[in-house]
Structure formats: structure tokens, C-alpha cells
Amino acid sequence: MAFDLEMIKAVYAGMEERVSAARTKVGRPLTLTEKILYSHLYEGPARGAHERGQSYVDFAPDRVAMQDATAQMALLQFMQAGKAQAAVPSTVHCDHLIQARVGADSDLQDAYTENKEVYDFLASVSNKYGIGFWKPGAGIIHQVVLENYAFPGGMMIGTDSHTPNAGGLGMVAIGVGGADAVDVMAGMPWELKFPKVIGVKLTGKMSGWTSPKDVILKVAGILTVKGGTGAIVEYFGEGAESMSCTGKGTICNMGAEIGATTSVFAYDNSMRAYLNSTKREEVVELADEVAQHLRADDEVYADPASFYDQLIEIDLSTLEPHVNGPFTPDAAWPISQFAAVVKEHNWPAKLEVGLIGSCTNSSYEDITRAASIAKQAVDKNLTAQAEFTITPGSEMVRYTTARDGLLDTFAEMGGVVLANACGPCIGQWARHTDDPTRKNSIITSFNRNFAKRNDGNPNTHAFVASPEIVTAFAIAGDLTFNPLTDTLTTKDGQQVKLDEPRGVELPAKGFAVEDAGYIAPAEDGSKVEVAVDPKSDRLQLLEGFKPWEGTDLKGLKLLIKAQGKCTTDHISMAGPWLKYRGHLDNISNNMLIGAINAFNGESNSVYNDMTRGYDAVPATARTYKAANIGTVVVGDENYGEGSSREHAAMEPRHLGVRAVIVKSFARIHETNLKKQGMLALTFANKADYDLIEETDTFDILGLEDFQEGKPLKVVLTHKDGSQDSFTVNHTYNQGQIAWFKAGSALNLIRLQQK
């Protein structure tokens, strides 16, 4: 059995006490979001109320899931913790590295060859540390999690933005960076700002061409790509109950497109049916016993405006199918207006490719509804005018839909089934096009549609819709076609209309699979060797960072004084560098190459006091490191904003940066620097930023008495020998000071094992 029943029992066993304690402390009825969050406090039952949108709170999630790209550095770091096993049930999913070229079988074989060292590492490290391993071809992380692990009232983190997909099964599931996964697997608390809660009340019932995808496409139009930031979106109402569990998953999945922390639905019959259908009857029995805690309190549903920070209402009976795009998922167009909008904006009306599936939309229901449209193309003597691909979300869905003849139906229409992997959704797509400079349109049932996302081509206009709408468009080959009202011309010149899609929520013969692709870890992994080739340029075992030397830091050189915006992408660029994300030394060659040097206004050009000239930032850092001279990075406001990628903190640490002194930090990056054993400091007086000159030497004083709430002092020695000094603040608590002294948080955990 892949899922962990004992863990679920333990979560439910504590729920009554934890929810009651929270209700008492908060002093009012609770939303579902609050019930789940308060049931997962690291401290146990609530000792006080947490203010939504304000309080930073430590949580204890139940599970961790990692995809193969982000898992590499997360697991290399986890190895540093010296633990025998991951502290919570965890899984790795090989889905992001498979490129779609010609079709499932051959693409999968190519991926095995090209990524062998990564797969061997992930398989062996998972085997050693009690982590479940889903091999290449097993499916996409979020679909596999929904089918196997998600459970109502649970809380999980995943190292991928669309982790919220599990909200379709009533779980608070949050996408995070690798460092967060390491914290949870190492048994440390996981910190999150207590989110606000947005309520979405769904009334009425969907019919015809409208599907759950249209709910989130509509919500994206209302809230825009930023509207959910810092909030959990909670769906409720009769419309929610009338919808399938997998449809709910689609809605939660795309909550990432509005910036929401996650999205969640209350436990209901659709979830019971899905759990039963995926052979988790025991979970239903357990969930039924605590069902009152798996939904908001009645008072919340009776008067939602009083309990949610924002309330949106959508009537499903009148909701039209939507098409969103191009270039952003919040450009939401009802189908009745879409043709006019395409013409008005002069977007290419000719559709070149329709792509269905992915983690967002490849449920049995999705595939049956799309297949019911594809079948009409064959039965009504129509020829599909655009290329058409199908990406099953998991081997279980692929096997079941193949068994039931659905994939054959797509093949008859001319469709190509791709591997059960991310493929074109993440740009792993060798698209066949005669002219990449031509403006062109594609439509997908995926979630993201930013420029270059699918095929790397800025000329591609990518639109997002439900699988059935995508299939209809692929048949028409024309974005100005409205399947609800327009006719198509058959091969023999007749005019025909497509009938409404028909779907089946769950397979009548049940789900089936021969080899789901799961490999359970060894009971005792102590003898398992982790496979890393010392000659690999993609993977490198980490060495623990050196502990603090016990003295003030003196004689540090300025590496860069960054000016203006400096995000984690400026500190550790993505793109081609992602190939090296499992190799700290190689990826460190991108360190701070996007940051602007305040002294010359250029990127990746800083003064190197050793060579007395200008050089690239990583090369300069390496010269100082070779000479055993520590360095300092100086930054502006909100330094380190953006994604939480841990490389942005690990690379400076690896290349000898001892302190980062800024006007202000983005909080997650500040914490990441602390975890890596660095000094994250802020100017007490922001104007002191201006004191720093290009050739300065820094002494950081006060470390022998490093205490919570006690500022440190910096003495600058300028080139002419003159000095300036200023005060720097910090936010280290006692535990974080211990990380600094041990050299990193993981060093400390390792020491504590002994």
C-alpha cells in the first residue's frame, strides 16, 4: 500500500482537541482552512489565536512530495541532516525531465538514457531514506498524489507550484521550495504566514459544455494573477457539492495561477466516491468519523461575508465555457465573446496544436468528455484540422482509459499519446514547426500560458481551456469557432454541429493498472549506497559548511553592492542553469550574475581587489575564496524577493560570502540565508548603504555575544585607510543563532543526532 494509514489515523485522532482549542482561542466559528491549519500547528493544540495575513506560524505538515527537478538539491541537503529516514511520509516523482518528441514509448526510453544519473541518484537516495519513488512514466506528481496520498483534512507541502491540486480531496497542499521540504523531512517546523481566507460560493449546477476548468478560468479573470497572494481559497456551496472530486482538483491546481497559497474544498460525497474508486475505503471510514471537522462550521456557510476576508459568488448554471490567454492565465474570455476578441487583437485564428491532459486535466472524467468530442469527429466524417496530443496524468489513468478504448478514439482522430509526464506543459516539447518566426496559436488544457512556456517560442500564443473545448478547437483548427453555436464542414461538404460533451466521473469497471510505477523504499536503508558519479556535472554530494570560528569576522571584502531590485532570479538565474541544480559548484557559476553593481550600473562585473580589475561575480568570489578571504554582499530593498529557491542562499555560502547586509529582506530569503549559516543583516540606518565603497574591507563585531534582539556593529575600512562604522540589525532567535554557530541548520540537526 502506497499511502500511510497510520499517519492519517494520527491526524484524525488529534483533530477534535485541536479544532476545539482553536475555536476557543479564536473565539468564533472556524473556516475549513483554519480547522486544517490549527490541526497542524507544530506546537500542538493552539495556545493562542493567529492573525490572518500577519502572524508567522510554525506548522507540521503530514507529507512531502518532490518532483525530479527540485528533488535533487532537496535530497542532497537532506542527506546532510544525518537522519536515517525522512521524518514524514515523502515521495519523489520523475515527471519533469521527459521530453515530448514523438510519442510515449520512445520519449520515455530517451529520457532514461539522457537522465540516467539523475534517476539513479533519486532512486537510490529515496531507497535509503524511506522515501517512495515513482519512476519515470509513472505519472505527474499532482495526479499521482491525488490518486494515492491526498486525504481530507490533511496538510502537505510539495516542491512544485501546482501542489494545491490535492485541495480537490480536501487537503491543504502548498507548493514550496526545496529548503522547505528539507525542513519537514528533517523534522523541523515549517513556517508560513497565516494566510487570509477567500471564500468562493458556488451556486447552481453545471451543464453542457461547461466544466470545472471554467470555474477557475472565471476566478482567474476576477482575481487576476496576484489576487490570491497570501490567501487560501475555500470553495463551498451546492455547486461545489455537485462537482466531481477530480474537477475540484483542477480548480485547486490552477489556484496557483492567481497566486493563492492553496485552495481547498470541504469533504463530500464526490471525495468519498473518488477515495473508494481509488481503493482507499479505509480513508473514507476514518474521514466519516471526523466529517464535521472537514468542513467549515455551519455559521460560516450561513453568513460567509462575516468570516471570509473576501467573498466571490459564481452561479454555475449560467457559467459559460472560458478560454484564457494568450500570455497570461487571467485574460478570461467567455466562449461567446472569444471569436470577436481573437479578431480584435489580431491573434492568429488558425490553431496549430491542441494539447489535452497534464496534471491539471487528465482525470477519467476529463478524458471521457474529450473523447466524446473526438468520437464525433470520426462519426461525423470530420478531419481534425490541428495537431492533437494527449498527456495522461498517470499510468493508472493511461491504462484505464486505454482499456476502455478512449485513447483509441483519440488516435482515430489523429491524436498522439505522449508519456505520462509534464512534457509540453513545462517546455519539454520538441515541437515540429516549419517556421518558428511565424506568429501562431496553440490551445491547451494545462494551467500556465506565459510566453515561451510550452515550446520556448515567443511567437506562440498559448490559450488555456477545458479538454473538451480544446478537442473541439483541434477539430475546427480555428479559434473563431464556437462549438456551442457554430457548424463544421464534413469531408463531403455537409454542415454538422458537435453535440455537447458527455463524461463519466469514475470508470464503471474501476481503475486498473499493471505497473503503476511505484517503488517502495527499503525497510532498512542503512546499507544502501547513494549513487552519485564523482565525475558528474549534474550532481555533486554536498559537504557540510564550516562552523563559525568563534570570533568576530574581520577583513571581509565587498563582493558586490547590488542596486535596486535583486530577486532570487538575479541571485541564482534559472533557464539553462537548471540543468546544474543538483551540482552546487557548477550552478554557483550563475551566482549574482543578474544583480546590478551599484558602482558601474552593470551586471556581472565587479571590482576584484585581488586582481585589481573587473571580473564576473562568481569568478571574483572564487578568487577570494581561494585566498581564504570571506566576502560581503550588500543589497537594497526587499533583497531576495521572488521564488524561494534555496540555491540563492547556498551559492553565496559555497563561494565564501559570510554576510549579506541590505536595506530590507524578502522574509523567505532571509530565513534561507540563516539556514545556510550566514549572517543576514539589515542597516539600522538605511542611509549607511551609501557609506560603502567599492574597495572596502568589513569587520563584523559583536558575534562573541550574538544574542536575540542585540544589534551587531560593522566597521568599514576604506582604501585610504579611513574608517566608518554603523549598526546592523538582525532577526535571529536563539535557535537560528545556533544554526549560525553550527555552520548551518542541517549541521545542527546532524550534531543533535549524535
Ligand code: SF4
Ligand atoms: Fe507543473 Fe505542468 Fe508538470 Fe503539472 S504538468 S507538474 S503544471 S509542469
